[in-house]
Amino acid sequence: MRIGLLVCDHVRPEFLEISGDYDDMFRRLFADREDVEVAVYDAINGELPTDPSDADAWLTTGSRHSVNDDEPWIRDLEAFVREVAAGGVPFVGICFGHQLIAKALGGSVVKSDRGWGIGVQEVELSEDLGWGDSYRVLTSYQDQVDSLPPGAEILGWNEHCPVSVMGVGSNILGLQGHPEFESAYSQALMESRRGTLIPEATVDAGLASLEHETDGSKLADWILEFVAAAQKASAADS
Numbered sequence: 667m668r669i670g671l672l673v674c675d676h677v678r679p680e681f682l683e684i685s686g687d688y689d690d691m692f693r694r695l696f697a698d699r700e701d702v703e704v705a706v707y708d709a710i711n712g713e714l715p716t717d718p719s720d721a722d723a724w725l726t727t728g729s730r731h732s733v734n735d736d737e738p739w740i741r742d743l744e745a746f747v748r749e750v751a752a753g754g755v756p757f758v759g760i761c762f763g764h765q766l767i768a769k770a771l772g773g774s775v776v777k778s779d780r781g782w783g784i785g786v787q788e789v790e791l792s793e794d795l796g797w798g799d800s801y802r803v804l805t806s807y808q809d810q811v812d813s814l815p816p817g818a819e820i821l822g823w824n825e826h827c828p829v830s831v832m833g834v835g836s837n838i839l840g841l842q843g844h845p846e847f848e849s850a851y852s853q854a855l856m857e858s859r860r861g862t863l864i865p866e867a868t869v870d871a872g873l874a875s876l877e878h879e880t881d882g883s884k885l886a887d888w889i890l891e892f893v894a895a896a897q898k899a900s901a902a903d904s
């Protein structure tokens with residue numbers, strides 16, 4: 667399986683020694699899956715695929731940028747999401763990518779009045795997804811999906827983020843969390859924003875949450891299961 671990774675940001679230079687850049691994190695996430703090839707597209711620097719069929723499935727990284735920023739690369743990426751959706755190719759959006767799906771397909775994204783979501787969060791799941799009752803995942807976000815695009819459904823939620831997992835049709839999936847993050851990187855991000863972007867008390871709570879184990883490896887499996895099911899559904903429709 668060839669997964670096209672759309673890179674929407676790069677790790678700050680001072681943090682590279684922790685977990686590498688974002689493409690390194692995703693390669694590590696799928697390292698135990700010998701049948702998976704991760705092909706990197708530097709979307710933030712204008713490198714986009716020529717066609718949705720260039721990969722078996724598409725995956726985005728997160729980003730410090732907002733999908734509401736007026737940046738050409740974001741608008742181009744939105745257009746690509748619409749092409750992928752129309753073509754039936756599997757697409758999984760992570761954090762920024764989750765919000766990008768909503769914005770590109772007719773929903774809306776806002777800076778949440780609930781403030782930053784950081785650290786480990788538990789996400790409750792719809793039975794329709796088939797992933798069990800819940801999972802835990804590292805998070806780092808302030809924007810949230812505010813209204814769903816047409817045909818979308820909420821598949822995962824919690825009190826802080828009511829649209830934590832979103833599905834659109836059989837081939838589009840958005841996840842607000844970061845299965846690729848490691849605790850050390852999450853900690854570095856939180857500390858770097860302490861008292862400036864994020865209130866001290868919120869950072870303290872986020873750091874305390876790191877004592878909980880996360881389900882990143884399970885999410886990697888579930889993402890691949892979703893991709894396989896989406897491919898099967900696309901083949902049945904063609």
